[in-house]
Amino acid sequence: MTKITFAVIAAAAMLFASCTKAPTTNFSFESSDLFFEIADSLSQNQKVAEETWARLFDTKGYKTLCDDDEMNDVRRAAELVFAPNKKAELDSILKAPYDSDDDVDLKMKILVRNYVNLQSHFDDAKKFRTSYDFGKVKTAATKIVHDFLPSPVDSLLTFPNIEFFCYARDASNCGSCIIFDFNYFYLYPQGCIESMAHEMFHNYRYNFTNDDIIYSEPLLIVLDHLQDEGIADLINKKSSESAAKKLTELEYPELYEQKYLKALNNSSELLAELESLTFQNLDGELSDDDYKKQIYNLFPFKGHPVAYKITQLFIKHGLRDQMMETFDNPLEFIKLYNSIAESEGLYVFSDRFVSHIEQLFTKPQPAE
């Protein structure tokens, strides 16, 4: 199987902040260790040199995931939380409303809350950093994916590089590694190990997908993404409701939980809209650019609520084997979905839509 250039994959992956390959095994604490040093200095009312901040933001975790504004937020939040003389300003931020969708300061508020939480057990977190057996993480995550995949699993299953930094309570796949907030791992080590297994599944599946075709068609990119995330979510999520609730547990605004549930409840309408937009494009009523933009932004939370709902229904209908046998094929994913949609009261894709996907898969590819 020929793979298209990494640049194209990366561009498509970034549309969803999605997940790509990570070939080797490693844990790096470069970013989180320096953050801890800085937090210690701030706690003791010591001035942190500009050069030290620059060094922090030059570490892989921050350099990879944060733009200049986000780095400024990290610095401001760290100073507010850890420097004792900023307490009044910190209190006013913590008391401010925390539910606005358009709040430009929302990211900052999320960050501040996570740092306040980290500070509340800072000494224990530092001890955890040196005493926790990170070696067992690899074994545990690999076992989870092994148990999840049909046997035999081959050597294509690899453990990714893990970078720790201190940011919002989350994990992000950056292509060559997965970047975890240290406090997130400290609070939920088992959940984070399961997240690593989720990412390992993405990397494993990527060895089998026909990317020359998938990445040449926006619709296939979207369907591929839904299939990929829906199956991967079966690894580390217990239910849709708990996935929504988790957002609030992680101290994201309650609005996030409501938005997740709204997307979940609107799954049928969102899938119908995908078909409708596709036909508008095919019928010349919607330009290629607008079509692409609209379908890439159609499914909230990177498609997780809808995708995971579909794969849970596959399990409910005893279709796990079929789902896994065709885990690299978005066309089969849609056919499998259609086989259960009507009985679940969900939108059934039309024959025209399914034929269109079939055609996209069988269209001649440019000669190499």
Ligand SMILES: [Zn+2]
């Ligand atoms: Zn994922």
